[in-house]
Amino acid sequence: AQSVTQLDSQVPVFEEAPVELRCNYSSSVSVYLFWYVQYPNQGLQLLLKYLSGSTLVKGINGFEAEFNKSQTSFHLRKPSVHISDTAEYFCAVSGSQGAQKLVFGQGTRLTINP
């Protein structure tokens, strides 16, 4: 089974500052990793995914994440945030073989201050 820990429940940053949202996972098998964003009263939107290959993954809206197998981490970064990035962000993991369920972290609320 897999599990995910998002290390910060809330992250406040100023507009145009860089941000990192931290995600650690545990698994006894190889994994697929995902980041989703949720705006208020909406569904989740896929930001980026790691399935295989390059450990640096680029996604939509200028976000990127790096898969670090030795540290079992998949942190999300953006070099300069905007007010519109204010949302809830979820990290998720699944095993890479067979009918694996997607396991979500508890979410990180990113608040951008002007």
Add this chain to the structure above:
Amino acid sequence: DGGITQSPKYLFRKEGQNVTLSCEQNLNHDAMYWYRQDPGQGLRLIYYSQIVNDFQKGDIAEGYSVSREKKESFPLTVTSAQKNPTAFYLCASSIRTPRAQFFGPGTRLTVL
């Protein structure tokens, strides 16, 4: 446009009543999922289906039921046995498991 639709967006139910939430996708995805989201919490899996006429319980299936008679449709029934049904319900689909899941806009259910 391809996507996932959920209806209704808001739903109110009296205690003791069953209610059915609709989920339709036109992405030609094999797998579909139902999640429950409570304030300040992550998503918890209720049921999932990898193929038509087959579905499996997730982590919190008690008080819920589903059917998968068509590839495009995966309705969720919240029964009167669900003790605390007020929540935000999200439907998702993926081309197969395990792969990235794509989500609908959600249904907010309130029990009066």
